[in-house]
Amino acid sequence: MREIVFAGFGGQGILTAGLIISQIALYSGNNATWMPAYGAAMRGGTANCTVHYGEGKVSNPGQQKPDLLLAMNEPSYKKFQGIVRPGGIILYNSDMIGELPPTKEGVTAVGVPCNTLADEVGNPKGANIAMVGAICKLLGDFEYQAGIDGMNDMFRKKGKNKYEALNVKAFEAGYNYVG
Amino acid sequence: MGDMVKGNIAIAEAAVRAGIEVYAGYPITPSTETMEYLSARMPELGRTFIQSESELAAINIVMGVSACGRRVLTASSGPGISLKQEGISYMQQLNLPAVILNVVRWGNGLGSLDASQTDYLRETRGGGNGDYRNIVLAPSTVQEGVDLIYEAFDIAEKYRTIVVVMTDSGLGQMMEPCEYPDFREITKCSWGLDGSYSVKRGNFLGRDIQAESDAYITKVREIRENEQRWFAAGLEDAECVFVAAGMPGRVMEGLIEEMRAEGNKVGLIRPIIVWPYPDKAFAELRAMNPNVKGFITVETNGEGQMIEDVALYAKKNGFGMVPCYAITQACGVPKDDMVKEAFAKIVRGEKKEVF
Numbered sequence: 001m002r003e004i005v006f007a008g009f010g011g012q013g014i015l016t017a018g019l020i021i022s023q024i025a026l027y028s029g030n031n032a033t034w035m036p037a038y039g040a041a042m043r044g045g046t047a048n049c050t051v052h053y054g055e056g057k058v059s060n061p062g063q064q065k066p067d068l069l070l071a072m073n074e075p076s077y078k079k080f081q082g083i084v085r086p087g088g089i090i091l092y093n094s095d096m097i098g099e100l101p102p103t104k105e106g107v108t109a110v111g112v113p114c115n116t117l118a119d120e121v122g123n124p125k126g127a128n129i130a131m132v133g134a135i136c137k138l139l140g141d142f143e144y145q146a147g148i149d150g151m152n153d154m155f156r157k158k159g160k161n162k163y164e165a166l167n168v169k170a171f172e173a174g175y176n177y178v179g
Numbered sequence: 180m181g182d183m184v185k186g187n188i189a190i191a192e193a194a195v196r197a198g199i200e201v202y203a204g205y206p207i208t209p210s211t212e213t214m215e216y217l218s219a220r221m222p223e224l225g226r227t228f229i230q231s232e233s234e235l236a237a238i239n240i241v242m243g244v245s246a247c248g249r250r251v252l253t254a255s256s257g258p259g260i261s262l263k264q265e266g267i268s269y270m271q272q273l274n275l276p277a278v279i280l281n282v283v284r285w286g287n288g289l290g291s292l293d294a295s296q297t298d299y300l301r302e303t304r305g306g307g308n309g310d311y312r313n314i315v316l317a318p319s320t321v322q323e324g325v326d327l328i329y330e331a332f333d334i335a336e337k338y339r340t341i342v343v344v345m346t347d348s349g350l351g352q353m354m355e356p357c358e359y360p361d362f363r364e365i366t367k368c369s370w371g372l373d374g375s376y377s378v379k380r381g382n383f384l385g386r387d388i389q390a391e392s393d394a395y396i397t398k399v400r401e402i403r404e405n406e407q408r409w410f411a412a413g414l415e416d417a418e419c420v421f422v423a424a425g426m427p428g429r430v431m432e433g434l435i436e437e438m439r440a441e442g443n444k445v446g447l448i449r450p451i452i453v454w455p456y457p458d459k460a461f462a463e464l465r466a467m468n469p470n471v472k473g474f475i476t477v478e479t480n481g482e483g484q485m486i487e488d489v490a491l492y493a494k495k496n497g498f499g500m501v502p503c504y505a506i507t508q509a510c511g512v513p514k515d516d517m518v519k520e521a522f523a524k525i526v527r528g529e530k531k532e533v534f
């Protein structure tokens with residue numbers, strides 16, 4: 001069973017990034033849960049959510065010891081880096097986190113300039129999707145195409161498929177950056 | 180398997196499919212998605228959605244719709260449900276059925292927005308003035324929430340009583356895949372008002388209160404007999420039996436498997452309906468395994484509320500001298516490690532029993 005914590009500022013697409021991963025997991029035949037941290041969330045405030053997926057039932061959907069932390073800004077990195085399980089990964093936004101504060105022993109930190117990558121492919125709002133691509137590659141649970149198909153399926157069902165080509169480019173940029 | 184869907188929205192859609200003709204409510208976090216969803220969904224199906232001016236208005240609209248023999252839903256969270264208690268008590272006196280969704284948030288007064296089970300005692304003991312109980316369903320997954328609210332209307336009409344579906348901000352806000360049941364044909368209860376004046380007028384005088392009470396208690400006993408429901412696992416050889424409902428219940432379903440694999444003889448009773456409490460689960464346990472050394476509830480509140488029911492039903496079923504412990508966390512989803520550490524303390528004799 002996998003656990004991923006997604007954290008950042010409100011408006012960075014944190015909750016959506018978590019939802020995309022959970023939908024990719026379902027699309028690939030897994031079970032999944034998505035749980036937001038609930039508070040007076042707003043743009044510019046902090047946001048985070050926890051996703052679990054795997055073959056069996058997800059009994060505990062809460063935040064425990066994630067296999068991967070996505071930290072989209074520095075406060076998120078500082079707040080959550082301590083809960084990552086030994087052997088886990090911290091994926092951080094190197095466009096917003098300059099000098100990385102010390103990482104927990106046994107945890108690998110991977111920086112991805114997701115805002116830059118998203119800008120480069122002409123999808124500046126797709127920084128979160130670039131990170132979704134990076135997560136798929138880093139954890140190795142979903143093949144490239146399964147990730148793309150699961151993501152597109154979700155946006156199609158929401159009637160938001162007009163950005164499909166741009167989303168695929170952002171996903172691809174993040175996926176290849178860590179590959 | 181369906182797509183990811185929020186608990187609040189999935190439960191709203193299931194109520195639509197169960198045949199609600201009216202929703203009336205006043206918004207409150209963390210239940211509002213239910214109402215927001217229905218504000219579009221009800222008119223789409225030619226049904227009625229009312230955002231009332233207050234919780235009091237909402238529950239009185241519910242009372243009116245129910246008196247007409249139609250299916251009706253209201254949803255709120257702890258503080259809003261408090262305001263609805265007068266109406267709920269009146270509906271119980273009038274034998275009017277309805278389904279009420281309480282997406283519980285932590286605390287007294289305004290409280291907070293966190294997931295919690297702080298309303299357990301209020302919901303299971305009635306809540307308003309008088310001598311009544313509501314049937315209280317406590318789903319632990321989005322799918323179970325869907326299935327239970329769909330059935331809740333049948334149960335409410337069968338006994339002409341209030342059925343409360345008690346979730347929390349965790350289950351309300353989280354997303355999980357789920358499957359929806361089919362649409363029910365909309366029907367009207369035969370006793371619903373139709374405009375003609377057929378009901379004898381009542382007042383305070385000339386009533387036989389003993390007979391009224393006896394009739395109500397006959398119904399309560401029938402509900403107690405018929406509507407107990409629970410999930411059980413690992414009870415055959417359990418030395419310690421965990422009891423947990425709702426979100427802590429699902430956590431414990433997974434955790435006892437892990438703890439058993441680590442060599443602990445633990446079992447689980449997860450009440451799915453918390454009033455009437457699953458008395459029979461304790462009776463079956465007693466017949467199957469009289470060697471239980473302790474009961475442990477896992478709850479999200481201050482010092483345990485359901486622990487009182489566990490102690491009462493343990494005593495009733497011959498476990499009178501068996502200690503009952505409560506592992507609590509004020510809010511949120513209980514962490515596996517927190518439960519395991521507290522369990523280890525109980526085993527070492529470092530944590531005192533509640534009863």
